[in-house]
Protein backbone atom coordinates (compact mmCIF):
# COMPACT_ATOMS: atom_id res chain seq x y z
CA UNK A 424 0.00 0.00 0.00
CA UNK A 425 2.80 2.42 0.89
CA UNK A 426 4.07 1.86 -2.60
CA UNK A 427 0.79 2.94 -4.20
CA UNK A 428 0.65 6.13 -2.15
CA UNK A 429 4.24 6.99 -3.02
CA UNK A 430 3.41 6.40 -6.66
CA UNK A 431 0.45 8.72 -6.26
CA UNK A 432 2.77 11.32 -4.80
CA UNK A 433 5.12 10.82 -7.72
CA UNK A 434 2.23 11.20 -10.13
CA UNK A 435 1.20 14.38 -8.42
CA UNK A 436 4.68 15.78 -9.04
CA UNK A 437 4.44 14.81 -12.70
CA UNK A 438 0.98 16.38 -12.85
CA UNK A 439 2.34 19.62 -11.39
CA UNK A 440 4.98 19.68 -14.11
CA UNK A 441 2.28 18.95 -16.71
CA UNK A 442 0.22 21.86 -15.35
CA UNK A 443 3.20 24.21 -15.54
CA UNK A 444 4.12 23.12 -19.08
CA UNK A 445 0.49 23.45 -20.11
CA UNK A 446 0.26 26.98 -18.65
CA UNK A 447 3.45 27.94 -20.52
CA UNK A 448 2.04 26.51 -23.74
CA UNK A 449 -1.14 28.53 -23.27
CA UNK A 450 0.95 31.65 -22.72
CA UNK A 451 2.60 31.42 -26.15
CA UNK A 452 -0.44 32.10 -28.37
CA UNK A 453 -1.42 34.84 -25.93
CA UNK A 454 1.91 36.57 -26.40
CA UNK A 455 1.69 36.11 -30.16
CA UNK A 456 -1.71 37.77 -30.15
CA UNK A 457 -0.32 40.78 -28.27
CA UNK A 458 2.38 41.18 -30.94
CA UNK A 459 -0.16 40.82 -33.73
CA UNK A 460 -2.41 43.48 -32.20
CA UNK A 461 0.53 45.81 -31.72
CA UNK A 462 1.58 45.38 -35.33
CA UNK A 463 -1.97 45.90 -36.58
CA UNK A 464 -2.17 49.14 -34.62
CA UNK A 465 1.18 50.32 -36.04
CA UNK A 466 0.04 49.43 -39.52
CA UNK A 467 -3.11 51.46 -38.94
CA UNK A 468 -0.94 54.40 -37.79
CA UNK A 469 1.13 54.13 -40.95
CA UNK A 470 -1.98 54.05 -43.14
CA UNK A 471 -3.43 57.03 -41.32
CA UNK A 472 -0.25 59.04 -41.97
CA UNK A 473 -0.36 57.95 -45.60
CA UNK A 474 -3.95 59.17 -45.99
CA UNK A 475 -3.06 62.38 -44.20
CA UNK A 476 -0.20 63.07 -46.62
CA UNK A 477 -2.43 62.31 -49.61
CA UNK A 478 -4.98 64.78 -48.29
CA UNK A 479 -2.32 67.47 -47.85
CA UNK A 480 -1.04 66.89 -51.39
CA UNK A 481 -4.55 66.96 -52.81
CA UNK A 482 -5.30 70.20 -50.99
CA UNK A 483 -1.98 71.66 -52.15
CA UNK A 484 -2.78 70.71 -55.75
CA UNK A 485 -6.19 72.42 -55.53
CA UNK A 486 -4.65 75.58 -54.07
CA UNK A 487 -2.12 75.70 -56.92
CA UNK A 488 -4.93 75.26 -59.45
CA UNK A 489 -6.87 77.99 -57.75
CA UNK A 490 -3.85 80.27 -57.93
CA UNK A 491 -3.35 79.53 -61.64
CA UNK A 492 -6.99 80.30 -62.35
CA UNK A 493 -6.68 83.56 -60.41
CA UNK A 494 -3.56 84.52 -62.34
CA UNK A 495 -5.37 83.89 -65.60
CA UNK A 496 -8.25 86.05 -64.44
CA UNK A 497 -5.86 88.79 -63.35
CA UNK A 498 -4.26 88.81 -66.81
CA UNK A 499 -7.75 89.13 -68.37
CA UNK A 500 -8.63 92.00 -66.03
CA UNK A 501 -5.42 93.78 -66.97
CA UNK A 502 -6.22 93.40 -70.68
CA UNK A 503 -9.75 94.68 -70.14
CA UNK A 504 -8.47 97.63 -68.19
CA UNK A 505 -7.24 99.19 -71.45
CA UNK A 506 -10.68 98.79 -73.00
CA UNK A 507 -12.53 100.64 -70.23
CA UNK A 508 -14.38 103.68 -71.64
CA UNK A 509 -15.28 105.54 -68.45
CA UNK A 510 -13.37 106.48 -65.34
CA UNK A 511 -15.95 104.67 -63.28
CA UNK A 512 -15.54 101.42 -65.22
CA UNK A 513 -11.76 101.85 -65.09
CA UNK A 514 -11.84 102.25 -61.31
CA UNK A 515 -14.13 99.27 -60.96
CA UNK A 516 -11.69 97.17 -63.00
CA UNK A 517 -8.78 98.40 -60.89
CA UNK A 518 -10.77 97.23 -57.88
CA UNK A 519 -11.17 93.79 -59.47
CA UNK A 520 -7.44 93.69 -60.21
CA UNK A 521 -6.60 94.61 -56.62
CA UNK A 522 -8.94 91.92 -55.37
CA UNK A 523 -7.40 89.26 -57.63
CA UNK A 524 -3.86 90.30 -56.62
CA UNK A 525 -4.78 90.05 -52.96
CA UNK A 526 -6.29 86.60 -53.55
CA UNK A 527 -3.14 85.42 -55.34
CA UNK A 528 -1.01 86.72 -52.46
CA UNK A 529 -3.16 84.80 -49.96
CA UNK A 530 -2.95 81.64 -52.07
CA UNK A 531 0.85 82.00 -52.22
CA UNK A 532 0.98 82.02 -48.45
CA UNK A 533 -1.30 78.97 -48.35
CA UNK A 534 0.88 77.15 -50.87
CA UNK A 535 3.98 77.76 -48.72
CA UNK A 536 2.12 76.60 -45.61
CA UNK A 537 1.06 73.45 -47.41
CA UNK A 538 4.66 72.82 -48.48
CA UNK A 539 5.65 72.79 -44.81
CA UNK A 540 2.68 70.60 -43.97
CA UNK A 541 3.68 68.20 -46.72
CA UNK A 542 7.27 68.09 -45.44
CA UNK A 543 6.02 67.32 -41.94
CA UNK A 544 3.57 64.76 -43.33
CA UNK A 545 6.40 63.01 -45.17
CA UNK A 546 8.46 62.88 -41.97
CA UNK A 547 5.52 61.52 -39.98
CA UNK A 548 4.85 58.89 -42.62
CA UNK A 549 8.49 57.83 -42.67
CA UNK A 550 8.57 57.62 -38.88
CA UNK A 551 5.38 55.53 -38.78
CA UNK A 552 6.79 53.24 -41.47
CA UNK A 553 10.07 52.81 -39.56
CA UNK A 554 8.24 51.89 -36.36
CA UNK A 555 6.04 49.41 -38.17
CA UNK A 556 8.94 47.84 -40.10
CA UNK A 557 11.19 47.64 -37.07
CA UNK A 558 8.52 45.94 -35.00
CA UNK A 559 7.55 43.60 -37.83
CA UNK A 560 11.16 42.37 -37.85
CA UNK A 561 11.32 42.18 -34.08
CA UNK A 562 8.00 40.35 -33.83
CA UNK A 563 9.13 37.92 -36.54
CA UNK A 564 12.23 37.02 -34.52
CA UNK A 565 10.22 36.72 -31.32
CA UNK A 566 7.72 34.53 -33.18
CA UNK A 567 10.53 32.15 -34.17
CA UNK A 568 11.73 31.96 -30.58
CA UNK A 569 8.19 31.31 -29.36
CA UNK A 570 7.65 28.61 -31.98
CA UNK A 571 10.88 26.98 -30.83
CA UNK A 572 9.80 27.17 -27.20
CA UNK A 573 6.44 25.69 -28.09
CA UNK A 574 8.13 22.73 -29.78
CA UNK A 575 10.32 22.10 -26.73
CA UNK A 576 7.28 22.31 -24.44
CA UNK A 577 5.35 19.95 -26.69
CA UNK A 578 8.12 17.35 -26.56
CA UNK A 579 8.43 17.87 -22.83
CA UNK A 580 4.70 17.41 -22.47
CA UNK A 581 4.75 14.17 -24.46
CA UNK A 582 7.51 12.82 -22.21
CA UNK A 583 5.55 13.82 -19.11
CA UNK A 584 2.40 12.16 -20.42
CA UNK A 585 4.34 8.96 -21.07
CA UNK A 586 5.83 9.14 -17.58
CA UNK A 587 2.37 9.71 -16.16
CA UNK A 588 0.94 6.70 -17.96
CA UNK A 589 3.77 4.53 -16.65
CA UNK A 590 3.12 5.62 -13.08
CA UNK A 591 -0.65 5.30 -13.46
CA UNK A 592 -0.37 1.74 -14.74
CA UNK A 593 1.22 0.78 -11.44
CA UNK A 594 -1.48 2.26 -9.21
CA UNK A 595 -4.68 0.49 -8.14
CA UNK A 596 -7.74 1.62 -10.08
CA UNK A 597 -9.81 2.72 -7.08
CA UNK A 598 -7.05 4.85 -5.68
CA UNK A 599 -6.31 6.28 -9.08
CA UNK A 600 -9.98 7.11 -9.72
CA UNK A 601 -10.20 8.85 -6.37
CA UNK A 602 -7.07 10.83 -7.17
CA UNK A 603 -8.39 11.88 -10.57
CA UNK A 604 -11.71 12.85 -9.05
CA UNK A 605 -10.06 15.06 -6.41
CA UNK A 606 -7.71 16.54 -8.97
CA UNK A 607 -10.63 17.35 -11.27
CA UNK A 608 -12.27 19.22 -8.37
CA UNK A 609 -9.36 21.66 -8.81
CA UNK A 610 -8.28 22.18 -5.24
CA UNK A 611 -4.56 22.10 -5.90
CA UNK A 612 -2.57 19.30 -4.31
CA UNK A 613 -4.48 16.07 -3.83
CA UNK A 614 -1.79 14.21 -1.92
CA UNK A 615 -0.35 16.06 1.04
CA UNK A 616 2.06 15.16 3.82
CA UNK A 617 1.27 14.73 7.50
CA UNK A 618 2.57 17.92 9.11
CA UNK A 619 2.99 18.04 12.91
CA UNK A 620 0.21 15.49 13.22
CA UNK A 621 -2.16 17.48 11.03
CA UNK A 622 -3.41 17.33 7.44
CA UNK A 623 -0.88 19.23 5.30
CA UNK A 624 -3.72 20.55 3.16
CA UNK A 625 -6.23 22.01 5.61
CA UNK A 626 -4.19 21.78 8.84
CA UNK A 627 -6.92 19.81 10.66
CA UNK A 628 -5.44 17.78 13.51
CA UNK A 629 -5.46 14.03 12.98
CA UNK A 630 -5.89 11.61 15.93
CA UNK A 631 -2.48 10.26 17.07
CA UNK A 632 -3.42 6.64 16.39
CA UNK A 633 -4.43 7.51 12.81
CA UNK A 634 -1.21 9.49 12.42
CA UNK A 635 0.75 6.39 13.39
CA UNK A 636 -1.20 4.36 10.83
CA UNK A 637 -0.43 6.96 8.18
CA UNK A 638 3.25 6.72 9.04
CA UNK A 639 2.94 2.96 8.52
CA UNK A 640 1.55 3.48 5.03
CA UNK A 641 -2.20 3.23 5.60
CA UNK A 642 -4.34 5.10 3.10
CA UNK A 643 -6.05 8.02 4.79
CA UNK A 644 -8.34 10.61 3.36
CA UNK A 645 -8.78 13.80 5.39
CA UNK A 646 -12.49 13.99 6.41
CA UNK A 647 -12.39 17.79 6.24
CA UNK A 648 -10.74 18.57 2.90
CA UNK A 649 -10.83 15.17 1.21
CA UNK A 650 -7.10 15.04 0.41
CA UNK A 651 -4.88 12.00 0.73
CA UNK A 652 -2.64 12.47 3.74
CA UNK A 653 0.60 10.49 3.46
CA UNK A 654 3.87 10.18 5.29
CA UNK A 655 6.51 12.18 3.40
CA UNK A 656 10.20 12.70 4.05
CA UNK A 657 9.47 15.94 5.89
CA UNK A 658 6.39 14.61 7.74
CA UNK A 659 6.14 14.81 11.52
CA UNK A 660 3.91 13.79 14.41
CA UNK A 661 2.15 16.26 16.71
CA UNK A 662 4.62 17.97 19.04
CA UNK A 663 7.56 17.08 16.80
CA UNK A 664 9.54 19.68 14.94
Ligand SMILES: [Zn+2]
Nearest residue numbers: 622625645648
Ligand atom coordinates in the same frame (compact mmCIF):
# COMPACT_ATOMS: atom_id res chain seq x y z
ZN1 LIG B 1 -7.44 18.13 5.22
